[in-house]
Amino acid sequence: MSLRHGLLGLLAEGPASGYDLARRFTEVLGSIWPAQHPKIYAELNKLAAEGLVEVESEGPRRRKAYRITDPGVVEVKRWLTDVDVDHTMRLQPLLRSLFFWMMDTDELQRHLEAEASYYRELADQYRDYAARKDRGEFGYSEQTQSMRVTIEAGIRLYSALADWAEWAQTVPPAKPTPPHANG
Amino acid sequence: MSLRHGLLGLLAEGPASGYDLARRFTEVLGSIWPAQHPKIYAELNKLAAEGLVEVESEGPRRRKAYRITDPGVVEVKRWLTDVDVDHTMRLQPLLRSLFFWMMDTDELQRHLEAEASYYRELADQYRDYAARKDRGEFGYSEQTQSMRVTIEAGIRLYSALADWAEWAQTVPPAKPTPPHANG
DNA sequence: CTAGGACATGTCCCTAGGGACATATCTGAG
DNA sequence: CTCAGATATGTCCCTAGGGACATGTCCTAG
Numbered sequence: 001m002s003l004r005h006g007l008l009g010l011l012a013e014g015p016a017s018g019y020d021l022a023r024r025f026t027e028v029l030g031s032i033w034p035a036q037h038p039k040i041y042a043e044l045n046k047l048a049a050e051g052l053v054e055v056e057s058e059g060p061r062r063r064k065a066y067r068i069t070d071p072g073v074v075e076v077k078r079w080l081t082d083v084d085v086d087h088t089m090r091l092q093p094l095l096r097s098l099f100f101w102m103m104d105t106d107e108l109q110r111h112l113e114a115e116a117s118y119y120r121e122l123a124d125q126y127r128d129y130a131a132r133k134d135r136g137e138f139g140y141s142e143q144t145q146s147m148r149v150t151i152e153a154g155i156r157l158y159s160a161l162a163d164w165a166e167w168a169q170t171v172p173p174a175k176p177t178p179p180h181a182n183g
Numbered sequence: 184m185s186l187r188h189g190l191l192g193l194l195a196e197g198p199a200s201g202y203d204l205a206r207r208f209t210e211v212l213g214s215i216w217p218a219q220h221p222k223i224y225a226e227l228n229k230l231a232a233e234g235l236v237e238v239e240s241e242g243p244r245r246r247k248a249y250r251i252t253d254p255g256v257v258e259v260k261r262w263l264t265d266v267d268v269d270h271t272m273r274l275q276p277l278l279r280s281l282f283f284w285m286m287d288t289d290e291l292q293r294h295l296e297a298e299a300s301y302y303r304e305l306a307d308q309y310r311d312y313a314a315r316k317d318r319g320e321f322g323y324s325e326q327t328q329s330m331r332v333t334i335e336a337g338i339r340l341y342s343a344l345a346d347w348a349e350w351a352q353t354v355p356p357a358k359p360t361p362p363h364a365n366g
Numbered sequence: 367c368t369a370g371g372a373c374a375t376g377t378c379c380c381t382a383g384g385g386a387c388a389t390a391t392c393t394g395a396g
Numbered sequence: 397c398t399c400a401g402a403t404a405t406g407t408c409c410c411t412a413g414g415g416a417c418a419t420g421t422c423c424t425a426g
Contacts, residue, residue, distance in 0.1 A: 009282040032277045061421040086275040097333045099192040101325035142284035150280045160343040244391040
């Protein structure tokens with residue numbers, strides 16, 4: 001139920017169309033909160049029906065830009081302060097890591113190298129983003145300040161995963177002889 | 184579609200009942216791959232129907248222990264090596280962080296402190312687990328070696344998030360006067 | 367003037383997951 | 397003997413999300 005509040009939050013920065021929002025979701029939020037355009041349009045219609053957003057303008061190509069309403073702002077703030085954070089994390093790579101013992105050493109090494117470079121690349125992307133932000137490319141509004149904080153989380157998270165994948169390559173595959181079974 | 188392979192992987196370590204598996208999922212995997220018992224039982228029945236697992240024994244209280252079959256083992260290995268890793272990450276706390284600018288400073292500080300201690304606690308839990316593993320409490324099988332690697336990821340991930348939440352508390356709320364607007 | 371491509375919004379279906387509810391079985395405390 | 401509580405397995409419904417498919421609109425290159 002966070003797509004709803006994600007949209008409201010983005011609209012709190014200023015009016016935007018479903019298309020704009022879909023682009024922002026894939027560009028900025030792609031790796032931490034994926035959302036497909038069909039869901040976005042559907043949710044926008046629901047939000048409009050509930051009066052949390054309203055059509056601000058209609059443009060060419062049936063474009064509809066939405067604006068957040070006062071009740072909409074109230075709702076995002078309520079969500080931010082009164083609703084418990086959902087800490088659910090569902091990371092398939094970590095689930096897989098439980099079963100590394102079933103892979104043979106070569107495969108595992110290849111896998112871990114691929115994972116490491118995947119995470120390293122994402123971390124670098126976020127780092128670039130942060131550098132551009134710090135250079136002032138996106139201005140100095142409070143919104144971009146928050147974005148900077150989100151980006152920092154991306155950097156740290158993906159760096160941690162990259163380091164982990166590299167570290168895992170150095171872990172000895174298994175103990176062939178348990179300590180109590182020698183002799 | 185990973186619950187399926189999670190169950191197969193756990194069963195590859197040895198026979199277990201749905202109840203056992205549910206416990207393992209909440210205890211070890213709770214924070215990185217949540218799964219409710221109804222889904223687990225349903226999936227086990229499907230897996231049994233497809234011949235990837237079979238009933239190993241029936242115990243008291245209608246207990247059914249399952250054992251992985253050869254095709255089951257083949258299927259986990261296929262998943263581990265041939266199926267692309269799903270890197271989807273959906274972290275509500277990061278989505279929320281995009282909207283920190285809508286919270287007032289006090290609320291935000293309280294929020295970040297709560298987040299930091301939440302993550303710190305989880306990191307500590309994983310660290311304890313790792314220490315127990317390193318002391319040999321869980322033996323030295325290849326399975327526990329893999330578990331150790333998974334735990335390490337938990338430690339690093341949650342430490343990174345805790346550090347981030349602490350760091351975020353030191354970030355100035357916003358720039359009241361943009362650099363080009365002074366004078 | 368016409369066709370390809372970007373812009374823009376949607377429908378539809380299927381599966382995964384959350385969570386409330388139901389039920390059977392066994393053990394141990396009183 | 398009885399009842400609480402742990403063990404153990406399920407049904408059912410609802411929502412969220414993934415992804416294929418459909419459609420309309422405008423611009424621009426040829």
